[in-house]
Amino acid sequence: MARRTTSGKSLVADRRYDARAAAPAKPEPKRRRRKAAPRKRGLVGWLLFPFTYLLGLGLRVAWRLGLAFGVILAGAVLYFASQMPPITTIVDARTRGSVTMLDRDGSVFAWRGDQFGGMVTADSVSPYLHDAVVATEDRRFYRHLGLSPRGIASAIRINLSEGRGPLSGNGGSTITQQVAKLLCLGVPYDTSEWESEAAYEDDCRRTTIWRKAKEAIFAMGMEVAYSKEDILTIYFNRAYLGAGSRGFEAAAQRYFGKSAAEVGPAEAAMLAGLLKAPTSYAPTSNMDRAVGRANVVIGLMEEEGYLTAEQAAEARARPAQLSDAAQAKAGGYFADWIMAQGPDFLTRDTTEDVVIRTTLDQRIQTAAETALLSIFEAKLKPSSEAQAAIVVMSADGAVRGMVGGRDVRASGEFNRATQARRQPGSAFKPFIYATALDLGWSPNDMINDAPLTINIPGSPSWTPDNYDHVFKGPVTLTEALYESRNIPAIRLSEAVGSDLVRDVARKFGIESDLAAGPALALGVSESTLLEMTGAYAGILNGGSAVQPYGLIDLRLKGDDAPLMDNQGTGLQERVIQQRAARQLTYMMSQVVARGTGTRAQIPGWELAGKSGTTNSSRDAWFIGFNAEYVVGVWMGYDDNSPMTGVTGGGLPAEIWQATVSRVVAGETPKPLPLDLPGASAGGNIVPDQGITADREILDVLGNILNGLN
Known part of the structure; x- marks a missing residue:
């Protein structure tokens, strides 16, 4: 029989558990982190310290300035993009019209003024012409946002190596930048500001650091506002191509007597070659020079894969030929005289496209010249x-x-x-x-x-x-x-x-x-x-x-009723x-x-x-x-x-x-x-x-x- 204690408490063996373990654990006091001792720079460190400090400061300032510049640049690009007009309103911005002269049989024999053959698009022109322009003027066209740093650097290097200024001669401009120049960076022609259209165009072509900077921003704005094909469309219509031709449709008609949609590889190469120097390479001025330039373009098209070796060889073997009217270049003196027969506002100073039917007989004209x-x-x-x-x-x-x-x-x-x-x-x-x-x-x-x-x-x-x-x-x-x-x-x-x-x-x-x-x-x-x-x-x-x-009679292009009738x-x-x-x-x-x-x-x-x-x-x-x-x-x-x-x-x-x-x-x-x-x-x-x-x-x-x- 077990003993019962008088206190009523259970009996516990004193040594069975460790008294310290049984007692509640006391939290350890928090240790104070000791401050790291300053690192010793040494002599080299002290010598480099001003430079490393300034470098760090410069990077921090540059980052902030770069961010601010980026914001400003983005704002400027978006501003120009918002100002871009519809394409249809800028493809033909001539301030002067054209005069097309027909002989007694109704055949074209002479042109005066700025010819515009009508609006074409990048999709409607001949694929050969489309590719010739890209291969010649800007082969990275579809891979940049309006600027080509590699092209600019290459142009500067060439200019300096040839003893010119960095901005003189080769420009390294992309097609987008060239279009920006053609649009005069959005500045319209104002008769009160410029003495003539020629003075206006000369001003548009001026090359300064500030203009190049504005041109770059304008070009990027165009890339935001327009598609690549839209930019090409403007280019195809606004580029000057010699002999008074504005745009590739007018040039194709002027030189070859056909539409820009119908030109083949040789003709496309000759037209694209005009972009470098329209007056010098115009086939009506010097056919041999025009053919030589066209062969260069054919080579570029072949390199870019736009022409096969067989097509390129065929284009070189059969160069483009002028139309009969362009080749004859008939009646220059007669055409000049005709321009004095009508009122100036419909001839020399016309803002419209005019067609004049004349008395010229090209057979007789050739007889007299010969x-x-x-x-x-x-x-x-x-x-x-x-x-x-x-x-x-x-x-x-x-x-x-x-x-x-x-x-x-x-x-x-x-x-x-x-x-x-x-x-x-x-x-x-x-x-x-x-x-x-x-x-x-x-x-x-x-x-x-x-x-x-x-x-x-x-x-x-x-x-x-x-x-x-x-x-x-x-x-x-x-x-x-x-x-x-x-x-x-x-x-x-x-x-x-x-x-x-x-x-x-x-x-x-x-x-x-x-x-x-x-x-x-x-x-x-x-x-x-x-x-x-x-x-x-x-x-x-x-x-x-x-x-x-x-x-004989004078009428506006597209009109049936003559404005003058002899x-x-x-x-x-x-x-x-x-x-x-x-x-x-x-x-x-x-x-x-x-x-x-x-x-x-x-x-x-x-x-x-x-x-x-x-x-x-x-x-x-x-x-x-x-x-x-x-x-x-x-x-x-x-x-x-x-x-x-x-x-x-x-x-x-x-x-x-x-x-x-x-x-x-x-x-x-x-x-x-x-x-x-x-x-x-x-x-x-x-x-x-x-x-x-x-x-x-x-x-x-x-x-x-x-x-x-």
């Missing part, structure tokens, strides 16, 4: 600076061809057919005979070719002479004309009245200030070749004046009777048949004309016609110096003959509208009378008479 060059090459020394001009005209005044100088392909140059005012010499004489015939004289009437004395009040008398220094006595009017005798011309002019002769010449279209008195008969009044040819057209058409014209004729009022004109035609036919113009003969053809040579052969003319066309030829020096051994019946007549031979080649000869002379109207003979003249007139006569024929 004739002039062939005679100059065969008969003149290469060092000769002599010039010549040709006008071919229908009887109603329609100009069919015009050559204004030896450089038959020139445009924008001095036009000797329309701008040079020179003395026609004996080429003026037909208007004296026209006046007499209209008054009733006959080609068989007689006139005295005898010494003539002109009395000058208060001064010694003056006696003119013939070119050959021979006097033949009584001669018919016909003989006097075809031998180009001076004395009979003076006598006849005074007999019918020099004032009346002057009036007839003026009505026929000679607008010059015609001389008074006897000097008039010698052709001393200056005139243009166009005026003289137009006056002769009045003889061919039966006696009616003509207004030489080249513009009604297809330049015929004006009648000047002399038809009978007189037909008689004069007969007399002038004898000039070619047996007179001073025999070198103008063409076997089987009836031809009429008149030569003219001024003092010391400073000017030599031959103007004549067949049944359909009047052709005028002038030859001389621009500085009015004398020619050696040149008369109107010489080289000018040969140029005339070479021109007309080509014009009528293959045609059936047609008779001239002439009347054979009957008997004399009354056997008129101008009496051997003295003529009184003013001192001023005599001075003119004395200077030029002895050289006329």
